[in-house]
Amino acid sequence: MNEKRKPKSPDEIDAHIGRQVRMRRKMAGLSQEKLGEQLGVTFQQIQKYEKGANRIAASRLFQIAEVLGSPLSYFLPDNSGNGGEEGFAERQTAFVMDFVSTAEGVELNRSFTHIKSSKVRRRLIELVSEIARDQNNDASQE
Template identity: 55%
Template sequence: MIKKVPNPIDRHVGSRVRMRRMLAGISQEKLGDALGLTFQQVQKYEKGSNRISASRLQQIAKMLDVPVAFFFDGAPTADMPAGGFSDSAATAYISDFLATSEGVQLTKAFTRIKSSRVRRRIIDLVEALAEEETGTA
């Protein structure tokens, strides 16, 4: 049996739903309840394995307090599919990270730091650690 691969745009929209839901501190169960769905259905939307209808996407956008267009920001286009080498590929990489729990936690904590000097030092530290990890130091 051939496994069906999710459409890249459906995956992108789903990951943006997940990112925004996590940033808002809403569980899959709570979002599902508000939409009249199970948390499993929300999971399928977020993975892109189930396509989100226009009316459902509008409901989700309203619940998460973002415009519908938010879910399409940085989406792959027909001339540049997901995984291609371009600025949109870099944007997708960032979006994928921000959709993880670590990405959300790091972003929330980082934005609470008031000092630009401290934020810059954190960036320098993370870059140094990444270089050390990859052996490019």
């Protein structure tokens, strides 16, 4: 009866809300410690929220939304009526959200939005796309 238990993976909704909290916190330029101070919790608790390891109570999510200056709906998944089935688009969205919530993703987005010329933004997208294609081609030839 002494079976080893497999660590429980976070619920997908908890993980989604955690990713949203992380992304919004980074966009606001707050550290986990600073957000924790404003909420009266430790930075370790913020880490657990962001990983989806600990669920965020509705009242706490409301506090987070207020501190980060976001509507509560920003953190919640879009319930488009797909019956809870995660398809390719949802997995791609999670992948993008994971990247955007990194320091590099936040900096890239922040810098990109400061470029006023739509022509320059379009050329940058084309350049990055070409680099990615070249890297994929190089990797497939190895």
